Amino acid sequence: MRYTGPKAKKARRLGMAFTAKDAKVLQKRSFAPGQHxxxxxxxxxxxxxxxxxxxxxxxxxxxxxxxxNYFRKALKQPGVTGDILLKILELRLDNAVFRMGFAExxxxxxxxxxxxxxxxxxxxxxxxxxxxxxxxxxxxxQGKQKAKYVEKLKEKLKNFRPQDxxxxxxxxxxxxxxxxxxxxxxxxxxxxxxxxEHYSRT
Numbered sequence: 001m002r003y004t005g006p007k008a009k010k011a012r013r014l015g016m017a018f019t020a021k022d023a024k025v026l027q028k029r030s031f032a033p034g035q036h037x038x039x040x041x042x043x044x045x046x047x048x049x050x051x052x053x054x055x056x057x058x059x060x061x062x063x064x065x066x067x068x069n070y071f072r073k074a075l076k077q078p079g080v081t082g083d084i085l086l087k088i089l090e091l092r093l094d095n096a097v098f099r100m101g102f103a104e105x106x107x108x109x110x111x112x113x114x115x116x117x118x119x120x121x122x123x124x125x126x127x128x129x130x131x132x133x134x135x136x137x138x139x140x141x142q143g144k145q146k147a148k149y150v151e152k153l154k155e156k157l158k159n160f161r162p163q164d165x166x167x168x169x170x171x172x173x174x175x176x177x178x179x180x181x182x183x184x185x186x187x188x189x190x191x192x193x194x195x196x197e198h199y200s201r202t
Contacts, residue, residue, distance in 0.1 A: 046198075046201070048194055049194045049195065049197050049198035049201075050198060052190060052191050052192070052194040052195050052198070053067070053194075053195050053198050055190050056085075056089070056190050056192075056195060059106075059190065060089045060092070060095060060106065061094075061106050061107055061110060062089070066129070068199075070085060070088050070089065071085055071195070071199055073088060074087075074088055075199075081192075081196050082192025082193050082195060082196050083182065083183055083192065085192055085195065085196075086181065086182075086183055086186065086188060086190070086192060087180055087181055087182070088131070090165075090181040090186055091131055091132045091133070091177070091180075091181065092128065092129050092130070092131065092132070093113055093118065093120065093125060093127065093128055093129070093130040093131075093132060093138070094106060094109040094110040094113050094128035094129070095109070096132055096138055096166060096175070096177065097109040097112060097113060097118060097138065099162055099163055099165075099166050100138065100162050100166050100168050100175035101156070101157055101160035101162055101168060102117075102118075102140065102153065102157075102173075102175075109128070110128040112149075113125070113126060113127070113128045113130075114126055114128060116141065116144070117140055117141060117144045117147075117150075118138055118139065118140060118141060119138070119139055119140075119141050120132065120136055120137070120138055121136055121137055122137075124141060132177050133177065134177050134178070134179060134180060135176070135177060136176065136177045137174060137175070137176050138174065138175050138176070138177075139172065139173060139174035139175070140173040140174070145173060150173070153173075154170070154173070157170035157173070158170055162175070163181075163185055163186060163187075164178070164179075164185055165177070165178055165179050165180065165181045165182075165185045165186070166178060
């Protein structure tokens with residue numbers, strides 16, 4: 001079941017901001033929520049590994065089964081498994097929509113994709129987990145460009161600067177995957193090696 005509780009509480013518990021709002025909360029309250037939140041508990045090796053996996057799942061809004069499937073997919077590919085896992089997560093359509101500035105949060109991006117706001121390479125796609133590749137073009141569909149949300153978005157996009165691995169044409173309400181995302185390009189804050197170690201236990 002997808003987590004629908006207070007997002008700031010989850011951010012404090014995991015020690016990671018998932019939205020700009022979370023970042024403000026963590027500046028004021030960097031300790032975990034609850035009666036004993038200010039008492040720092042030293043996590044076991046397993047606890048540290050599990051927390052990193054929980055961070056990744058919460059950050060990208062992914063359920064356990066799907067996350068495990070992504071890990072198995074990453075494991076089969078040549079290269080550093082943790083980096084490949086991140087690449088797979090970043091190349092989801094909902095995440096790319098977020099990275100291009102079409103949504104303020106990943107949950108909002110997921111909702112917009114589900115409601116049919118976007119097309120990939122000229123074809124409507126309403127599956128948030130749709131996997132993109134370098135060269136794919138994403139755009140807000142013509143039929144959705146008169147929506148109130150998009151009208152407000154146009155002004156915001158004028159000053160938005162996406163990460164280097166994605167391109168944005170604010171005037172055309174479109175973007176493109178320019179290169180494969182790497183931990184450096186996305187400013188990664190998740191220790192994927194701990195996630196790899198977590199799965200190696202099972």
